[in-house]
Amino acid sequence: MTSINDNETIIFPDEEELNEENVFVLPYSKKNYAIKVQLVKLNEKPFIRIIAQEEKKIVNFNYMVEMNEDDFNSQDNILLRPYRDIQGIYLFILGSFEDGMISIADINQKIYFNLVIEGEIRGYKNLFTFEIKLKMHECNKDDVQEMICNKTNELENENKNFETKLNVIEKENNNMKLQVDELNEKENKYELKLIELEEIIRNLTLQNKQIIKNEEENKYIKNRLLQIPGRENKNICLKLKYRMTEDGDSLQMFHSKCDNIPNNLVLIKSSSGARFGGYTDEPWTSGNNDVVDNNCFCFSLSNRKLYNVIQDKAALHNHSNHGPSFNNIFYIGADSLSYGNCTNCVPSNEYFSGINNNFEINGGNSEFTILELEFYQVIFEEIE
Numbered sequence: 001m002t003s004i005n006d007n008e009t010i011i012f013p014d015e016e017e018l019n020e021e022n023v024f025v026l027p028y029s030k031k032n033y034a035i036k037v038q039l040v041k042l043n044e045k046p047f048i049r050i051i052a053q054e055e056k057k058i059v060n061f062n063y064m065v066e067m068n069e070d071d072f073n074s075q076d077n078i079l080l081r082p083y084r085d086i087q088g089i090y091l092f093i094l095g096s097f098e099d100g101m102i103s104i105a106d107i108n109q110k111i112y113f114n115l116v117i118e119g120e121i122r123g124y125k126n127l128f129t130f131e132i133k134l135k136m137h138e139c140n141k142d143d144v145q146e147m148i149c150n151k152t153n154e155l156e157n158e159n160k161n162f163e164t165k166l167n168v169i170e171k172e173n174n175n176m177k178l179q180v181d182e183l184n185e186k187e188n189k190y191e192l193k194l195i196e197l198e199e200i201i202r203n204l205t206l207q208n209k210q211i212i213k214n215e216e217e218n219k220y221i222k223n224r225l226l227q228i229p230g231r232e233n234k235n236i237c238l239k240l241k242y243r244m245t246e247d248g249d250s251l252q253m254f255h256s257k258c259d260n261i262p263n264n265l266v267l268i269k270s271s272s273g274a275r276f277g278g279y280t281d282e283p284w285t286s287g288n289n290d291v292v293d294n295n296c297f298c299f300s301l302s303n304r305k306l307y308n309v310i311q312d313k314a315a316l317h318n319h320s321n322h323g324p325s326f327n328n329i330f331y332i333g334a335d336s337l338s339y340g341n342c343t344n345c346v347p348s349n350e351y352f353s354g355i356n357n358n359f360e361i362n363g364g365n366s367e368f369t370i371l372e373l374e375f376y377q378v379i380f381e382e383i384e
Helices: 069-073 086-098 141-209 215-225 251-258
Strands: 016-028 031-042 045-054 061-067 102-108 112-119 128-138 234-243 264-270 275-280 289-291 297-300 305-308 316-318 330-332 339-342 367-382
Touching: 016 086, 016 102, 031 086, 045 086, 045 112, 045 128, 069 086, 086 102, 086 112, 215 275, 215 297, 234 251, 251 367, 264 330
Parallel strands: none
Antiparallel strands: 016 031, 031 045, 045 061, 061 128, 102 112, 112 128, 234 367, 264 275, 264 367, 275 297, 289 316, 297 305, 330 339, 339 367
């Protein structure tokens, strides 16, 4: 290995011309060092100047060497032989940096800074090296001022970059806020729409469950109730005691909720769409017996028709395995409230009048599935 003479004199000329400069960064001992490689003319003579300094740090010294063509030729290094002038050597050094063939060999704080170039020569197996030794150089005021200016410019650029990034982040944040607001607005609209749909579904479900469709049908039943002797001038209140779709189709549940309630009204909606029912003053029970009630009647809301009881006939039947049973018109339940049956009662009916066709209260069908059954207590109130 050959090296530059340690006694090499550093020239500080009055006349200097910087022709070219390149800056590289090399790592050493967990620090980075900026290496400036300059092609300059000192008093009209070409030199290569190399300056090394810890990156991004303001100090009052650096490491520097200035070498002309004679200085390089005096080393007689095999790696330099292909290059005939200072321009060629300069390009060789730049290429060594770019190819990663140059590194920091050693640093003696405030004394010297050694660079080493490695290279191959055709026909030789081993690598050859060339060492460049930089000496510590105390910076003058101009150098320090330049470093401060460079550092200031660097910090200003970093600050501008930071402000630019901050503006980008703020813009992105504002865009995200707008997107969030849009999503929240959409979500609120969807929630309102969902509430509307749920309300529509509830109304449709309620309408589907309702057996009495409108006030006219309600008056139709109440007007018939007001024809019962002794009830002519009363206010009528219907108090719901049982609804099959809410309370279940268990006969046991029906009897537990509906037995022993006098003045009661039964409403039925069958799978065929028929809507009908019956009224009695007498309470239903779980016994096995027929009951006479001269005030009971049946009705069809679908056909707007009444079926009055034939006087002194036992038109009602109680049983624990059945729900309400209006003899020879319809009865509810055979182990379940979901089942219903109508009786073949034409040409004559021994319990109810007004029947012209078999099973007419259920639209001509003898058996039916019950979609809804409602049981009301009828309260007759005095008019104040």
